[in-house]
Amino acid sequence: MNKTSDPTLFFRAFDELRRKARAGDKHDADELLAALCSLVRADTNLKRASGRMSLLAEVMQRYGLTAPADTPQRSTVNELDNYVHDVRDGVSIVTCCMNRNENLVRALRSWLALRMVDEVVILDWSSARPVEDSITAAGLTDDRVTVARIDNERRWILTVAFNAAFRLSRFSRILKLDADLMVEPHFFERNRLRWGTFVAGDWRKARAGQEYINGIVYVHRDDLFAVNGFNEFIKSYGWDDSDLYSRLDARRLRRLSVDPATVRHLDHTDAERLGPPVAHTALHALLHDPSVAIKRNRFIANVLPRWGRALPMSPFLVKADGARLRLVRLGTPQESEAPAWIMEDANYYVVLEWLSRRYGLEPVLIDKVRLLELLAHHSLADLDERFGRRLVEPRDSGVPEVLALQ
Secondary structure, three states, X not given: OOOOOOOOHHHHHHHHHHHHHHOOOHHHHHHHHHHHHHHHHOOOOHHHHHHHHHHHHHHHHXXXXXXXXXXXXXXXXXXXXXXXXXXXXXXXXXXXXXXXXXXXXXXXXXXXXXXXXXXXXXXXXXXXXXXXXXHHHOOOOOOOEEEEEEOOOOOOOHXXXXXXXXXXXXXXXXXEOOOOXXXXXXXXXXOOOOOOEXXXXXXXXXXOOOHHHHHOEXXXXXXXXXXXXXXXXOOOOXXXXXXXXXXXXXXXXXXXXXXXXXXXXXXXXXXXXHOOOOOOOHHHHHHOOHHHHHHHHHHHXXXXXXXXXXXXXXXXXXXXXXXXXXXXXXXXOHHHOXXXXXXXXXXXXXXXXXXXXXXXXHHHHXXXXXXXXXXXXXXXXXXXXXXXXXXXXXXXXXXXXXXXXX
8 A cells, every 4th residue: 555655744753752752651752763763864855854853853852862873774764654565466464463472373384384375464563472482482484474563552452453464465465364363274265355355254154163253354455455444443342343344345345254164263262352351340341341342333433434545544654674673653643533522422322232231221211420420339240239130132042242243
C-alpha cells in the first residue's frame, strides 16, 4: 500500500515525542527520538531538515533526553505506509504475537512446510521474551520469515497490530493467521482464492472444539487494503473479524468458508484473550465476559462511521538495523479513536442487555447512574440475590454465545 508521504507525520510524531517526554516515559521518548533523528537525517531538503533537527534539539535539552548515536549507515527509518514499494505475485502469511511464543513456534513449523508460502511476516507486539529469540531457540531459521518488533506496548490491540503487520507484507495474497493456528499441508489445494472472493473461517462448520478458527482470512492484498484492513475503532477483543468480513462483503466479494480439515486451533483461555479481570465487581466481571465484549465492539462499529480508506490507520515508523526491524508507534489518530462517551454508552447498553436477559425488567428500570454504582460495588452473586435469576434464554446448540454472536 504505497501512499504519498504524509507531510504531517513528522509533526504528529513530534507531538507524541513531547507527550512521552512530559509523562516521564524516557525510554519510549529516547526510542522515538532516535527514529525521528534518523528520519530527519535522510531528508534531502536540507533547510527543512535543519529546522526539524533544531526542534528535536530543543526537546532533548528541555527534557534531558539522550541524543542517539549518529550511525545512519547502519540504520534507516521509513514511514510504514511507504515501507513496501514492490508487491509481487505470491502468498504472505501474516501474524502477530504477544506472549504466545510457544504456540507460535508450533504453528510456524506447519506454515513453513507449505510450499506456496513466499514469506511469513510476524509482528512481535512487545512479548516479554522476544519472538525472535523463541524462533531461533527452536531452530526455525528460514529466509522467508520476517520478524518485526514493537516495544513498550502494555496491552494487546489486535486491530492496530495486524494493520501494521499487513503493511509489512510484500506479496499479492495475504493469509492472516492467529499465532495459535496450525495449517495442514493441503491447505492451499483445498482453499483456492479466486478473483472476487475471500476465504474466511466459519465456526458453524468447524469441528468440535475448533470453533475459534473464525479469525482466519485468506484475501487478495488489494481487496484487504481497499477496505482499510481491520477497524481500529475496535481496540479490544471481539467483533473485529466479523466487521472486516462485512466490509469485504459490501465490496461484492463472495465469502468462501475455510475447509475446517485444513486448520487446527491451539487452545488458550478467555483470560489470554481478554486479559485477567481487574476486580470482582459485577461491572468488571461483565466487561471481561467474551460475549459482552463482542457486543460492545459491535455497538461501537455500528454507531461510528464505517471503517474505510477515509480513516487513517495508526502511523508507525519502521527502523531497519541490518536485517532487524523495529516499529515505533506514533499514537492514535484522533479520527480513528472512539470518543470516550461512545465507549461509556457501549459499556452501559451491552451490560444492560445482559442484565435484562438474566433478571428481566427490574434492573432496566433503575436509572443509569444508580445502576452503574450498584454494579461497581456488588458482585454477580449479590445481583442474583437481589434480583433473582428469572430468565435463562434457551440454547438449541452447545455453541457458546461468544461464537453465536459472530
